Amino acid sequence: MQVAYIRKEKCNTAMCNRCVKFCPASRKDMPVIYIGRNKKATVVEELCNGCGKCVRICPEKAIEMKFIKDKAAPAAEAEEVKQEAPSKQTAPSQAAPAPAPKHKETPEEKKARKKSEHVNRVIRTAIACVLGMLAGLASFYLAGPMDAVTGVQPMPVIGLLVLVLAIVIQKTIFMIIRIDISKLGKKDWFYQGFMTFATWFLSWTMMLSTSFLPHV
Numbered sequence: 001m002q003v004a005y006i007r008k009e010k011c012n013t014a015m016c017n018r019c020v021k022f023c024p025a026s027r028k029d030m031p032v033i034y035i036g037r038n039k040k041a042t043v044v045e046e047l048c049n050g051c052g053k054c055v056r057i058c059p060e061k062a063i064e065m066k067f068i069k070d071k072a073a074p075a076a077e078a079e080e081v082k083q084e085a086p087s088k089q090t091a092p093s094q095a096a097p098a099p100a101p102k103h104k105e106t107p108e109e110k111k112a113r114k115k116s117e118h119v120n121r122v123i124r125t126a127i128a129c130v131l132g133m134l135a136g137l138a139s140f141y142l143a144g145p146m147d148a149v150t151g152v153q154p155m156p157v158i159g160l161l162v163l164v165l166a167i168v169i170q171k172t173i174f175m176i177i178r179i180d181i182s183k184l185g186k187k188d189w190f191y192q193g194f195m196t197f198a199t200w201f202l203s204w205t206m207m208l209s210t211s212f213l214p215h216v
C-alpha cells in the first residue's frame with residue numbers, strides 16, 4: 001500500500017502549509033500531516049489512507065507516494081479494530097496501530113503558521129486592491145461620457161456590475177494561484193469585498209474629478 005512521503009529538502013512550509021490544511025483524512029485532534037520541529041511537513045503514515053490528493057496540491061512538488069510493506073490500517077479501520085480489541089483478544093502482530101499522538105504546536109510551528117497566514121493575507125489584500133483599482137478605471141470608461149456640467153455619467157450601473165465582478169472573481173483567482181480558501185470565513189470575504197469596493201470607489205471618483213484620461 002502507498003502512503004504520502006514528504007521530501008523535506010523541497011518542503012517550504014513558510015510559504016504554504018497547504019498539505020496540512022488540505023489532507024481530507026486529517027481530523028482536528030488527529031492530523032495526518034503536521035509541521036514538525038524542523039518546520040517541515042511530516043506524514044503520520046499510520047493515518048494516511050494513500051489517496052494521493054496532497055501530491056497534487058503541493059506547489060513545491062515535495063510530496064510523493066511511496067510503497068510501504070506493513071502498512072497499518074487507516075485511521076477509521078484502526079479505530080474500529082481498537083473498539084473490537086477487548087472481545088477479540090487480537091494477537092500482538094495483528095493489533096491495531098496506536099493512533100498518532102495528538103500533535104501540539106510548538107512555538108516555531110506557530111511562528112511558521114502565523115508567517116504563512118500573514119503572507120496569504122497580504123497577497124489577498126493586494127489582489128482585492130488591484131482588482132478594485134482596475135474595476136474603478138473600467139467603470140469610468142464603460143459608464144459613458146461624463147456630463148460636462150453635472151459630472152454624471154449616463155450608465156453608472158455598469159460600474160456597479162464591474163465592481164461585483166471584481167469581487168466575485170477573487171475566489172477563482174485564489175484557487176488558480178493556490179491560496180487556501182478553506183479557512184476563510186464570512187469576515188474574511190467581507191474584508192475582501194470591502195477593500196475592493198474602497199479602491200474601486202476611490203479610483204472611479206478620482207477619475208471623475210480629475211478627468212485626466214479621455215473618454216472612449
Ligand code: SF4
Nearest residue numbers: 011012016017019058
Ligand atoms: S504543500 Fe508542499 S511545500 Fe507546502 S507544507 Fe506541504 S509539503 Fe511543504
Ligand code: SF4
Nearest residue numbers: 023048049051052054
Ligand atoms: S495521501 Fe491522502 S490521506 Fe495521505 S497525507 Fe496525502 S491527502 Fe492525506
